[in-house]
Amino acid sequence: AQTVTQSQPEMSVQEAETVTLSCTYDTSESDYYLFWYKQPPSRQMILVIRQEAYKQQNATENRFSVNFQKAAKSFSLKISDSQLGDAAMYFCANGQDKIIFGKGTRLHILP
Amino acid sequence: EAQVTQNPRYLITVTGKKLTVTCSQNMNHEYMSWYRQDPGLGLRQIYYSMNVEVTDKGDVPEGYKVSRKEKRNFPLILESPSPNQTSLYFCASSLFRNQPQHFGDGTRLSIL
Numbered sequence: 001a002q003t004v005t006q007s008q009p010e011m012s013v014q015e016a017e018t019v020t021l022s023c024t025y026d027t028s029e030s031d032y033y034l035f036w037y038k039q040p041p042s043r044q045m046i047l048v049i050r051q052e053a054y055k056q057q058n059a060t061e062n063r064f065s066v067n068f069q070k071a072a073k074s075f076s077l078k079i080s081d082s083q084l085g086d087a088a089m090y091f092c093a094n095g096q097d098k099i100i101f102g103k104g105t106r107l108h109i110l111p
Numbered sequence: 112e113a114q115v116t117q118n119p120r121y122l123i124t125v126t127g128k129k130l131t132v133t134c135s136q137n138m139n140h141e142y143m144s145w146y147r148q149d150p151g152l153g154l155r156q157i158y159y160s161m162n163v164e165v166t167d168k169g170d171v172p173e174g175y176k177v178s179r180k181e182k183r184n185f186p187l188i189l190e191s192p193s194p195n196q197t198s199l200y201f202c203a204s205s206l207f208r209n210q211p212q213h214f215g216d217g218t219r220l221s222i223l
Contacts, residue, residue, distance in 0.1 A: 006153075032209075033209045043199070043217055044214065044216065045154075045201060045212075045214035047212070050211050052209075091154060093154075095209075096208060098156060098170070099159070099169075099212075100170070101146075101153045101154040101155070101156075103152060104153050
């Protein structure tokens with residue numbers, strides 16, 4: 001069965017510090033994609049970063065990067081130089097046709 | 112402006128009264144999907160559509176119907192809503208199945 005697990009329901013980080021959100025997944029597919037989405041209080045869903053499973057190189061987008069460990073089925077998100085605007089719910093997602101989301105990690109940024 | 116538009120944004124209704132939530136995208140996307148979001152459960156996929164006339168069940172399809180007669184529209188139908196379908200619903204679309212999804216603003220449904 002396809003699953004996505006985010007083991008940290010809530011996290012806090014000091015502004016300008018670095019934080020890592022964890023995500024593990026399970027899938028029987030050989031070719032799949034992984035995503036991190038952000039949901040601020042406005043409740044909009046915004047793509048943060050995408051990783052193709054066949055690519056060994058970790059994806060990066062400005063202050064956001066992933067640590068993709070395919071054998072361990074781990075896909076963590078690192079946010080560097082945290083900003084107040086990063087406060088949000090973060091969801092990890094996996095899939096190709098059917099998409100499975102984790103339950104989310106609420107990130108607080110402390111000024 | 113590229114967008115996914117859902118209507119209504121908010122709806123309070125009663126058990127058993129059929130309702131439809133519309134979803135339209137203007138990006139010529141092939142893939143469309145419906146999710147429900149409940150506290151502590153994240154987003155769960157209800158149905159998805161790879162292209163016109165092709166739909167398939169997600170993880171929580173019971174009590175819902177969809178149709179994809181045109182590429183741009185993907186309505187969600189609740190034939191006989193029940194209180195356990197009270198939730199926040201999102202429609203999303205992407206160019207193809209493995210591309211990042213664009214989400215609508217969400218529809219808050221309350222079934223009394």
